[in-house]
Amino acid sequence: MEIRSLLLFTLLHIPWTLSYNFTSIYSTTSFAEGPNIAKPGCPSKCGDLSVPYPFGIGIRASCSINHSFDIKCNSSFDPPKAFLGNLEVVGISETQIRIKNHLASICNYSIDNSTFALDLSGTPFSLSNQNKLTVVGCNHVSLMSKDSKLDNYISSCIAVCSKPQELSDGSCSGIGCCQASIPKGLQYIATAMLLLNNQSDNDNFNPCGYSFLAEQNRYSFRASDISDASFVKRTMDTVPLVIDWAIANRTCNESSNIICEGESVCVDPGTTIGGYRCNCSRGYQGNPYLSPGCQDVNECEFNPCHPKAICINLPGSFNCSCPPNYLGDGAKYGSGCIFLPPPNKTALYTGLFIGSGLFILLAVSLWLYKVLRKRRAKQLKQSIFKQNGGLLLQQHISAHDLVLGKMRIFTSKELEKATDRFNESRILGRGGQGTVYKGMLSDGRIVAVKKSKQVDENRLEEFINETHLTTKVQGTFGYLDPEYFQTSKFTEKSDVYSFGVVLVELLTGQKPISTSVTDEEKSLVTRFVLTMEENRLHTILDSQITEQGSKEEHLAVANLARRCLKLNGKKRPTIREVAMELESIRACENPSCIESNTPDISFMEEESSQFPDDGSSQTQNTFRRVNIC
Known part of the structure; x- marks a missing residue:
């Protein structure tokens, strides 16, 4: 038979009954302790179950925060049983309620009880994800949907087996038993129990298959559950279904009328349906929904301190302190209190005196040792200094x-x-x-x-x-600043001189030092200065230069080069001034502009020019050297 053909069934809402006392397992919490459990004038117990506010016993009896939290106490049972709607409540805590479970089953191929539905829509309750979808059987599958049409599946589980020897106690991983997680915050679920095939080989040891929601870690599979006739009753009595609850449908930030009383805080439960809860602050207990709220816990009543320590209760906390002549933190599970015998004052003073004396002696000895060591090191250094010259x-x-x-x-x-x-x-x-x-x-x-x-x-x-050595300064002699021969130093104006030589090269098309002329005319600079003094600049200019530009431009550049070649470096222009003058010459478009921007130049020699005539480009420069013995 195909799986889809087995989905033709009717969802059943089945009233649940209680046949086992859960009170000793679930009902005792700090939330349900203290004098202010229920609203004044309202009962606080139904049988052995404590019912704390915001829940209240009685339908529309104004004992709960609203009608969704009304608990009906059915006294026809002994002891009486509590119901939330048609759900039998077996435990109430600060965040959850536990209700009696129900199982869907397929026995001998009958699907009469193979479905189960739970509808919490419109209430502040939702299924907790602490529940697990559980299937017990051989070749059985359970499908869970969040709507009544069973076409929007949210979880499923398959249990298979072929013989009893495959089953193992405590194992629920798919052989005879399987468990699957469910989403948090569901308010409607529908489950369907299905049989995978029509094999009759398993009928003798597995006549039925079961599907139910079980609180995590509350159900432990036994191999005998496959064929145990009491399995259903035992599971309903011992394995509850967990439901989360919250106040209203708005979070702490969204609610404008939070009912949390003194020494409590508002917390968001994190469910998909919203709402909030109230929790007592640390060190306080009681019902945070009823005035005056949470009360301070007297931790000293629980003997948290060492037997010798003194316990002092504080708001929300406590303090343990050791009495005189005892050392420790005073905590029962800490260092406790260790007895210290009273000190002998005479021995104490004697010890302090001896200790102080030893300390002073040690300090003086250390100081003398450092002084002597420093003096010896100085003497040794002087001795070695003399020995090494x-x-x-x-x-x-x-x-x-x-x-x-x-x-x-x-x-x-x-x-x-x-x-x-x-x-x-x-x-x-x-x-x-x-x-x-x-x-x-x-x-x-x-x-x-x-x-x-x-x-x-x-x-x-x-x-x-x-301690001194000389090194040769090498380069092209024609570019070398004449001042270097007198000072043996290069300056910024040395670069200006070299640039002046470059300008002369560009104007004449000749090299700074010529080997094809007489010794007196080897230096291009000497010949250039001489032609300018004799007012025959045109005789030394390159033909390509004379063909381009005007005579005024030639003279302006030649005068600038002459200024750069001054023997006295202080009388040379700076490299910035040279650049500015070249830029102004280039910017002028007529001769009168060049004449007005060109300073008067005297061609009279201001200092004697002495150039070596041997063409050597080598001179001497001082270079410091340090010797180490």
Whole structure:
């Protein structure tokens, strides 16, 4: 028989009855304890079940917060039983109620009891996801839908087996028993119990299959449940159905009239139907829905402190403290209270005196040790300094201060830092006296540091004397600033001179140094200055230059180059002034503009020009080197 053909049935709303006392299992909670459980003038118990407000006993008796929370107490039972509508209530807690369960079944291929429906629509109640859809049987399936048409399934479970030997107690993973989760917040469910096939091999040991909602961890499968005739009654009596409840249908933020009383807080239950609940603050208990609200719990009544400790009850808390001569936190499960015998004052004073004396003696000894160690290190340093020629080095520095400039002696730490701990990559060369490293001082100066291989007193003077060296400055001689020969220094105006040479090159089309003319005419700068003094600039200009531009432009650029070639660097323009003048020459479109923007230039020589005539581009520059013994 196909599964879809078995879905032709009628959903049954079956009144539930109670035949087992659940009170000892579910009804005792802090919510249902204290003097203010029910509303004043209303009963608080139905049989053995405590009924706390907002629930109330009596239909429209004004004992509950609203009619949805009315509990009917049926005294025809012994003891009386509580009903919420037609649902038998077996337990009430701060967040949930538990009702008596009902099972759908298929026995001997009969589907008369194979359906079950629960409708909580329009109430502040919804199914808890602590329930599990459970199926017990062989080749049985249960389908759960959230509508009466059974075409919107939300959960399903299949249990299969072929012989009793396959079943195992406590296992509900699909062999003889299966469980499946359900969504939270459902207010309507309909379940259908189906048989997968018509095999009759299992009829002897499995005549029936069952489907029900079971509170999680409340049902434990037994292999005998497959054929046990008392299974239905035992399950209904011991496995309840869990339902969540909340006040109204708005959350704490949405509600304008929250009924939470003193020392309680409003919390959102997190259900899909909304609503809120009231919880007592920590350290308080009672009914948060009834005035005066939650009451402070006297934790000291529960003996939370160590037997020797003193317990002090505080609002919402407590404090444990140890009496005099006891040490500890006073807590029963903490460090407790440990007895400390009264101290002997004489022994205490003696100990303090001896301890203070030892401390002072130790401090003085440590200070003396550091002073002596520092003095010894200083003496040792001076001794090594003298041994390595330090006095000779100082005499050498004093004798050459005027010639070499101010000099200083560097410490080994400074030289290690300058040479990156004498890194191999810093080596400039090696010699008989030692190894020379390239270093950089903290002020950015580059130095050469010579580290001696060994100390030879006979060669100390030779080693110390090598504190300076000369290096060759190489380049094209024709661009070199003449001031360098006098000062051995390059300045910003040196670049201006070199740029002036470049301008002359562009104007004449010739190189700075010529090898095809006489010694007197080797220097292009000399020849250029001479032609300008003799007012025959046109004789040295390149033909391509004369064909382009005007004479005024040629003269303006030539005058600018002449100013850049002044022997006195202070009389040369800055490189910025040169750039501005070139820009102004280029911007002028007529000769008068160029004349007005070009300063008067005197071609009279202001200082004598002395150029070497050997074409050499080498001179001498001082480079500092530091020796390390």
